[in-house]
Amino acid sequence: MRAADLPQVRSLKLFESMTDQNFEALMEAAYLQTFPAQLELIREGDPADFLYVVIEGCVELFARANNRESTLGMVHPVGTFILAAVLKDAVYLMSARTSKRSKVLLLPSDRVRDIFYKDDSFSRSIVVELASCYRSVVKEHKDLKLRTAVERLANRLLRYHVDQGETGSLKLPHDKRTLASLLGMTPENLSRAFGTLKGYGVVVNGGSVKLNDRPALETLAKPNALIDDRTT
Amino acid sequence: MRAADLPQVRSLKLFESMTDQNFEALMEAAYLQTFPAQLELIREGDPADFLYVVIEGCVELFARANNRESTLGMVHPVGTFILAAVLKDAVYLMSARTSKRSKVLLLPSDRVRDIFYKDDSFSRSIVVELASCYRSVVKEHKDLKLRTAVERLANRLLRYHVDQGETGSLKLPHDKRTLASLLGMTPENLSRAFGTLKGYGVVVNGGSVKLNDRPALETLAKPNALIDDRTT
DNA sequence: CTGACAGCTTGATCTGAATCAAGAAATGGC
């Protein structure tokens, strides 16, 4: 990878406190690449050759089985994916594709494991990242098992709203097809769910959403820190 | 805790390669306790004061929201639970109760974090354990999103069958109520799902299940290593 | 043995969500 890209990568939380020597050893074998939209980066079942870090753009994690496909998560800058597979030297459980043009850092997994065991600071960052990813999936799982489709959508809108600065309106960060799959429903059903939310002050216009009656929406959504909070 | 219990704990994979000194420091503040069935050990939302290790018995992990309750997992010996909350010093995302009389090891979480940072061998074991838990939840999530209720039950039966030595019959390890919740369905629907599986050679008698037509059951279940395999 | 109770099953019905089938609206290429 090019030397000009190094400072940008070095400043990521994952790498900032590791030693220069180990950082160089890690980057020596790394690739920083820009991929077009809709490119399949990894396929579930393949051995975990690289750890991926999304630097710019957005990557969709998904899985297939029984002729069905489901979106399991969206990774935004700066986030990693398939960390557990790399640490365990196992196969990927999820596939990944870019959802828009994206800059992605690829770190060879044997190198990551080497330095994980050498560099205490790096291993701590990794563990925090891994624990966070773990808790995110648990929250997703609770969301799916304990809520109806409309409740999931309502809470998701409230989350995006907070992410985007609580201005009373928000932009959907993904197309509705993807959002539907992420929320565990069909696109048709997402449309209808938006219809239901009209009664709670939710006005949709393409990818723009206005929340005109937050109290009503929250009464419906019943947001729960143990499912919706991104930080803990 | 009593000195007599130490060797048993020391031999657990999580602790076997750490230094004596660190092991003693960890155990000094630990409790090894036996709890009766149906005792709530932790409640979601509480701060993670202890890391739990199930030594004997069985512990159910579950969560509540919106007047609904769902079983998220069952922990058998020797398994840990709420490791991520302990490492992140955050609140528990799940509640836990004993499903039968159980012997459980409680490790104060500040002590676990201290020694995690001091003892390389321990931290590696922890990371492997954490990565494994993470991958398990991802698999659960895929199971729920990509399969119907009958498919989930069929695959679960095949899993128990393998766990118990592929003798052609198996014992359900939990009562049907719990199994239903674990599989994301109601007890009534579990009954009906067993009814459907009769056509595939599945004969149920209380907690005993016979699989009389494995090929048919597998055709229905379409087991998938990336969802069902426990080891990778 | 008997009654009470929990756990499970079965049947009837209802409901949330998927599917099927058109349209409508946005998007992109030329």
Next chain:
DNA sequence: GCCATTTCTTGATTCAGATCAAGCTGTCAG
């Protein structure tokens, strides 16, 4: 700008699974 393609919405219908309501079965205390 205009057509072609994709994305989204809307309506009709079907289906899986939840809920409601009895009934059944095994267990256990007395």
